[in-house]
Amino acid sequence: MYKNLATPRVTLRLISHKDAASMHAILNNPLVSQFNDYTTPLSKSEIKQLIQNDISGYYEGEVIRFTIKQNTLNKVIGSCGLYKINKEARTAFLGFELDPEFWQQGYMKETLQTLIPKLVMHYELIMLYAEVNKANTASCKLLEGLGFTNNENIWFCSLNNN
Known part of the structure; x- marks a missing residue:
């Protein structure tokens, strides 16, 4: 269904098992894991699962x-996508992680501005949610800039895709 999606700085492709080592490093980074809903450290077999x-x-x-690959370095720097996709309700949750080395450089904004419209059209979504810890101020600011509204730890974005 999806081929690679490219922006000037990143390329997005469906995650595969060849991403296990990169995702192991990113998801076990304490700066990343402090805001996620899983227990660390994650073993290599848990990442594969x-x-x-x-x-x-x-x-x-x-x-x-x-996966999000930085084009110049040809390196996986994060991941993003949808989960809890509900085709009947036309809703989904957005999730994303980025290697801290690439924080505050606009990579995730560039990624999500490219990806979200394509996913909204494909799944005919009318509502997009994101669950983000309030302490994760950078992600909160990112979501706000993308048009999401906050209600406790849940962010939502009503979409004009009737």
Whole structure:
């Protein structure tokens, strides 16, 4: 369904098992894991299972997850995608992680501004949610800039895709 999506600085592609080492490093980074809802450290086998769950969820229509590759370095620097995709309600949750080395440089904004419209059209979404810890001020600011509104730790964005 999806080929690679490219911007001037990043390329997005569906996650695969070859991303396990990169995702292991990113998800176990304390600066990243402090805001996620899993217990660390994650073992390599747990990372492989997370990736397998994403792949299976993709084929079941419940999840779509992309890796974010920095083009110049040819390095995976994060991931993003949708989970809890509800086709009947036309809703989904947005999730994303980025290697701290690339924080505050606009990579995630560039990524999400490219990806969200394509996913909204494909899944015909009318509402997009994101669950973000209030202490994660950079992600909160990012979501606000993308048009999301906050209600406690849940962010939501009503979409004009009727």
